[in-house]
Amino acid sequence: MGAWLALAAAYAVSAQPTGGAEAKRPTRLFSEDQPIRATIRGPISAVVATPIPARTARPAVLELSVPAAEKHSIQLSPRGLTRRQKEQCTFPPLRVEFTGKPDKASLFEGQKRLKLVTHCRNATSHEQYVLLEYSAYRMLNLLSPAGLRARLGSFDYADTNGRVTESRIGFFVEDPDDAASRNGLKEIRTTGRIAVAQLDPAAAARAALFEYMIGNTDWSMRAGPQGDICCHNFRLFGAAANSQGAMVPVPYDFDASGLVNAPYAVPAEELRISSVRDRQYRGYCAHNAQALAAAADFRAKQPQIIGILSAIPGLDERRRSGAAAYLEAFFRDIATDETTAKRVLKTCIS
Numbered sequence: 202m203g204a205w206l207a208l209a210a211a212y213a214v215s216a217q218p219t220g221g222a223e224a225k226r227p228t229r230l231f232s233e234d235q236p237i238r239a240t241i242r243g244p245i246s247a248v249v250a251t252p253i254p255a256r257t258a259r260p261a262v263l264e265l266s267v268p269a270a271e272k273h274s275i276q277l278s279p280r281g282l283t284r285r286q287k288e289q290c291t292f293p294p295l296r297v298e299f300t301g302k303p304d305k306a307s308l309f310e311g312q313k314r315l316k317l318v319t320h321c322r323n324a325t326s327h328e329q330y331v332l333l334e335y336s337a338y339r340m341l342n343l344l345s346p347a348g349l350r351a352r353l354g355s356f357d358y359a360d361t362n363g364r365v366t367e368s369r370i371g372f373f374v375e376d377p378d379d380a381a382s383r384n385g386l387k388e389i390r391t392t393g394r395i396a397v398a399q400l401d402p403a404a405a406a407r408a409a410l411f412e413y414m415i416g417n418t419d420w421s422m423r424a425g426p427q428g429d430i431c432c433h434n435f436r437l438f439g440a441a442a443n444s445q446g447a448m449v450p451v452p453y454d455f456d457a458s459g460l461v462n463a464p465y466a467v468p469a470e471e472l473r474i475s476s477v478r479d480r481q482y483r484g485y486c487a488h489n490a491q492a493l494a495a496a497a498d499f500r501a502k503q504p505q506i507i508g509i510l511s512a513i514p515g516l517d518e519r520r521r522s523g524a525a526a527y528l529e530a531f532f533r534d535i536a537t538d539e540t541t542a543k544r545v546l547k548t549c550i551s
Contacts, residue, residue: 224385237354238267290321337455386438406491409484416459422450486549
């Protein structure tokens with residue numbers, strides 16, 4: 202029971218709203234942490250073979266068996282870019298879009314479109330990378346009520362001929378709109394680059410320190426790809442959809458982090474670090490005071506953060522101990538305000 206209590210504690214923290222009286226209850230799918238079991242039936246081979254950058258959606262069926270039997274018509278499409286390159290991965294991340302509205306008795310009540318994080322390759326070792334990325338979401342839930350939630354599951358992928366082509370661990374990621382709603386906030390969908398002054402200082406510092414903790418540098422909380430909404434592997438929440446200030450940056454997509462250490466993950470050349478295991482703080486100097494306050498909170502929650510790893514079903518001991526050692530190094534970096542300033546904040550962005 203101890204492991205599952207640790208995960209429940211993470212959701213208890215993230216259940217605390219940040220935005221006031223209009224906060225909504227979490228959707229059913231992301232209000233519990235029991236792993237689900239499901240089968241996706243459809244043209245799996247065609248979805249996998251979709252040429253980059255197309256994201257062609259194809260009709261399929263999602264069948265849930267645990268915690269209860271359900272069947273839904275969906276549109277299934279590949280997403281992402283790097284992981285769709287065949288030299289990197291043989292199976293893409295997926296998007297599931299419900300063609301009908303799941304009823305109130307469904308686990309998927311209130312869901313429209315969901316990201317499904319999948320294995321990269323068929324080797325069972327790649328499931329460990331999925332579990333480590335899932336653990337990062339759970340750690341974020343422990344640290345911030347605005348963090349996107351995740352629901353772990355076992356997924357069978359059955360092609361149109363009925364043959365199961367893959368059977369692997371994956372997880373659904375909460376839609377940002379739902380995460381904003383349960384915090385009494387709205388998602389801000391803006392294009393272009395935002396100013397540092399538009400960010401909520403405490404939230405921005407906490408998010409940057411979290412990314413440093415897991416060794417992730419593949420993000421920007423101020424800009425997204427050209428022509429796309431802000432931001433790169435971040436979403437912005439605010440009091441209103443058109444808010445221009447006090448924006449809460451919320452990170453996601455952690456597969457390129459040092460914590461996960463996926464074989465396809467490499468740091469950007471301009472960062473001048475040789476491995477994703479090498480940490481580099483990319484928060485803003487204007488938020489250094491808030492970063493020191495966040496570090497104190499991280500220190501207070503060190504046992505719970507590292508304890509998340511023991512609560513992840515299926516995570517093998519070698520990966521768990523390696524991830525724990527990686528996190529322990531982070532906590533040495535932030536052991537005091539002095540070490541935090543010397544080892545972490547020295548690379549802050551002016």
